[in-house]
Amino acid sequence: MTRRRTTMFGALAGAAVAAVLPAGAHAQETIKIGLLATLEGPFAAGGQDGMRGAELAVKARGGMVAGKKIEIIKASSDAKPDVAVNATRKLVEQDKVHIMVGPLSGSEGIAVKDYSKSQPNITFINGSSGAQATTLVNPSTNFFRFNTEGAQWMVGLGDYALNTKNYKKMALIAEDYAFPYSQVQGFMAGYCKLGGRVTHKAWVPLGGKDYSSVIAKLPTDVDALLVVLGGSDAVNFLSQYEQSGGDKPMVGGSITVDQTVLNFKGKRRESLLGTPAAGPIADSIDTPEWKKFVADYKANFKDGFPSPSLFAYVYHINMKAALDGLEAVNGDLSGNQEKYRAALKALKLQTPTGEVTLDENRQAIGSTFITEVAKGADGVFYNKVVKTIARVDQRLNLSKEEFDKMGLGSRDVPNCP
Amino acid sequence: MTPMRRWFWVWLFGLPIAALAVWGIVDNERLFFTTALNGLTLAALYFLVASGFTLVFGLLRNVNLAHGSLYLIGAYVGWVVGDSVDSWFLGVAAGFLFAALMGLVLQVSVFRYMHGQDLRQTMATIALSIIAADIALWIWGGQIHTFDPPRWITGSTTLPIIGKFSTYRLILLATAVAIGFGLWWFLARTRVGMMIRAGVDDRAMLAASGINVQMVFAITFAIGAGLAGFAGVVGGTALSISPGEDTRYLLASLVVVIVGGMGSVTGAALGAVLVGVAEQFGLAYAPTYGIVFTFVIMAVVLAFRPQGILGRRA
Amino acid sequence: MSAAQWRKAMNFTATSRNWSGGRPAPSPASPSRAAAASPTANGRHLREYIGVRHIAVLAAVLIYPWIVPPFFAYQIGGQALTLGLIALSLTFLAGYGGMLSLAQMTVAGIAGYVVAILGVSGTPEISLGWPWWLVVVLAIAAGTFAATLIGWLSVRTEGIYTIMITLAIGMAFFYLAQQNYAIFNGFQGFQKVVPPVVLGIDWRDPVPYYYLALFWALAGYFFVKYLIRAPFGIALQGVRDNARRMSALGFSPVAHRVAAYAVAGLIASVGGVLLVWYNGLITPNSAGTSWMINILIVAVLGGMRHPVGPFIGAVVFVLLQNFAIDLIDRERFNLVIGLVFLVIVLFSPDGLLGWWSGLRDWAMRRMTGPRPAARGNDWRSVGVQQARPVGRS
Secondary structure, eight states, X not given: OHHHHHHHHHHHHHHHHHHHSOOSOOOTTEEEEEEEEEOSGGGHHHHHHHHHHHHHHHHHTTTEETXXXXXXXXXXXXXXXXXXXXXXXXXXXXXXXXXXXOOOSHHXXXXXXXXXXXXXXXXXXXXXXXXXXXXHSSOOTTEEBOSOOTTGGGTTHHHIIIIISOOOEEEEEEESSHHHHHHHHHHHHHHHHTTOEEEEEEEEOTTOOOOHHHHHHOOSSOSEEEEEOOHHHHHHHHHHHHHXXXXXXXXXXXXXXXXXXXXXXXXXXXXXXXXXEEESOOTTOOOHHXXXXXXXXXXXXXXXXXXXXXXXXXXXXXXXXXXXHHHHXXXXXXXXXHHHHHHHHHOXXXXXXXXXXXXXXXXXXXXXXXXXXXXXXXXXXXXXXXXXXXXXXXXXXXXXXXXXXXXXXOSSSSOOO | OOHHHHHHHHHHHHHHHHHHHHHHHHXXXXXXXXXXXXXXXXXXXXXXXXXXXXXXHHHHOOOOTTHHHHHHHHHHHHHHHHHHHTOHHHHHHHHHHHHXXXXXXXXXXXXXXXXXXXXXXXHHXXXXXXXXXXXXXXXXXXSOBOOOOOTTTSSEEEETTTEEEEHHHHHHHHHHHHHHHHHHHHHHHSHHHHHHHHHHHOHHHHHHTTOOHHHHHHHHHHHHHHHHHHHHHHHHHHHOBOTTHHHHHHHHHHHHHHHHXXXXXXXXXXXXXXXXXXXXXXXXXXXXXXXXXXXXXXXXXXXXXXXXXXXXXX | OOHHHHHHHHTOOGGGGSTTOSOOOOOTTOHHHHHHHSOOSOHHHHHHHSOHHHHHHHHHHHHHHHHSOHHIIIIIIIHHHHXXXXXXXXXXXXXXXXXXXXXXXXXXXXXXXXXXXXXXXXXXXXXOOOOHHHHHHHHHHHHHHHHHHHHHHHTTOOXXXXXXXXXXXXXXXXXXXXXXXXXXOTTTOBOOOOOOEXXXXXXXXXXXXXXXXXXHHHXXXXXXXXXXXXXXXXXXXXXXXOHHHHHHHTOOHHHHHHHHHHHHHHHHHHHHHHHHHHHSOBOGXXXXXXXXXXXXXXXXXXXXXXXXXXXXHHHHHHHHHHHHHHHSOGGGHHHHHXXXXXXXXXXXXXHHHHHHHXXXXXXXXXXXXXXXXXXXXOGGGGTOOOOOOTTOO
């Protein structure tokens, strides 16, 4: 009886293992690209859109590069670094992909970058993770990021807020984790240097939706509020702010002034007009490349958002970079992909928002758009581009000494009370 | 507990709290009273959620860890109904009814067969909460949903010292007081309430006196679940709904009910006030570690007075 | 008094806790099983005690990494053994001690954090960079100490209350780790926490890591198996079954329970060190609500009546986690795991082991003819303490 049980178990296990072992040698004519995004949990909608953006890049090339077929293998995580590494490991070691594109969130990105060091023969390209530390601290020679990160997205907004809008003193409300730290650093690096002052910093615990205490503590002598919250949290904040009688204007972070905020139905809706923000994209960029990108997105994905989200755009340019690099080496991934990586490093990527090149840590140098909320002809609010800052690098356009002295963004860095 | 020991505890906790309160008022009057009122209104929301939880535990001895999911599902259903017929009040009613129905179904089809096996029931509720959370994520996705209540509800009222304060939160406070009173009246003055109280005291005797115990259980679970759904719509209007809210309100209910005493609605009110006020003061005066404080309170109460402040040792 | 004398005094037969669990004393037709189940120091019984199935399974796990690709050895085998070890601590505490503690993952997390903070990591501003052997010893000590503290806080609670207080403690630790940047590095946690290179072997490589995890999993398994038959373990099970009677006999229930927490904490700490080495990182979410519940699911899935249960549960869990995306939408993994958990709780509360033993009973009954069924699938037979008030239903 016991022997039968053991052999039965062994047979079942063997069958299970055989069923999932990779099937033989893959054809030389297919290049496998692994695609990792967050498809579970609260970021699921963003992850889905990211996958759409990546697929759009593949479709634009007809699914082929240099005569070889591109095969996309998808994996999912739930914004947790250990799950992301497990999913990446499965793609790389089990499904044997040649190139990895992903992940989505900042802390996942750092974990995948660390994993990439143990797989020197595979090329890893970022998805949309935007943590500064991924390429500034212990960078990996086979991890490439063709999108600008959270701090770069705010460069130039400090100058605009101080000199164009005349906000000399501000108070900060942001969530207490890495991404807002980098956004605040991007803003304050310029703002403080030019003489602005952030007199009060309110770091709200992650996931907290009750801003009543934070609002009660806001000083009344500031000119504006720097609100670095996600769009829906920003709506919550605005309603609660309005209900407690607040009336200061706002400066938004990259994910703050999105569709949910623009559709805000509160009494102070009109006061939203003129709210500046900054980011790597804007709905209303005027260039033909951007318009073509939006039109392609809408045509291909009837079930997508009305306009491509940040995630769709960023995954798109990273996947485009992977494919452009493949074309540059004519699909030749031999020699441990050395030639491919060299091609990627030298790539001048043409994106819908301009040209992107890489710095010495394989981090993108790209453009940032300063926007303001304006009313369109049909009365609908939208983000109008008022200024374009080209060639923003990861040192926030400061000198190496200045930036190294400041260090990475945190609760107290930078500080100019 | 002898009167002397009771006074000892009152002085031990009361004196530092009074001293801190005096310091707070002197330091920033407006902030102190705003935070206190914020705490009370948050406590109102916690009471609404926790009252259902404690009712279910008191009678059925079922720690329903899917209570947070009932909150969330009630909120989503209320949102859908309110959005499609454009009436927030109908949404509230829909949230209450749907959650009550779900509770009824769960009790009759799942929990009835696990009578007496508390741990197994709890595990089943954990499994159900995981399933419900994923289904909610599947149907409604990850984005935050906000409600659209009538204009006269949102808006501010001007209060002395505090200045402008959210009208909605004041209405929330009033609603919770009304529901609390309603619950008390239901339990103390109606026949069904009497049966429930008798069942909390001695279930065997209740059955022995010829009452259809299963029906009483079903009604109680339905009311408890319905309260969660109602709180979901009402709380979601104040603080919006998103995935993860179910865990948050479940943990809040747990803390409130532990501190106040399992099975006691008055205890739930007291616990809600304590927890709500502590959370808001923590957020205002010590934002970094305020949340840790809430759970430390719960752990300490469980360690030294497991039945809660007003609970009876089961 | 010796274990055997004590058992006789308590009218407690060791056979009711054997592999097929929860059944009344076996019929005279199977004397070998009865003899095998009561351990003595006699070597002859030891030989009967180790069956062919044990040798086969041991051989299978030993040669496993040589016959499967490294991905399977590391991500499936290594991860399952590590999670199984942590879940083993929960099984020991809940199945044999009657205390269902959700804080085992917290203890593992504490040990992992100590490894990251005192050892080498990608955050040199906080990590002290001490030698690995010192760090591991301190991590296990810290985890065990934390578990003892948790035990001391939770010891007077029962059943549901234990779940809640351990959940509260776990949440408090999670928020503390998330909000504190000076020691725990907050939301980011610690990266690049890798096993050391010892004796020329890099223990991060799939096959060495697998054997490391296997060694500690086997150690934990045999340790628990030994302990539950040692006087301490028997006394613990007595405390689980009837604390009042034990107290009347002169045993201290509180001391036994706290000691059980400490032992479980030791096992969980070893698992925690292995886990942080497996992941190469630790964040507050590594010890957050979802992982606390996952460990509970792993333990219940496998079955809490035998120390091999958590390992079986861990294998199933890891397989589902990795291959669900190939079968159904990975997005719905939580739904699948929740449904599986619900089915287990509703129909087979003793987990896969209980289902397996029920299947065997059914098959045996079919083979040996009609006989009153002796099914031990009642939840009560698992011996997890009910929070039942005295004198009331």
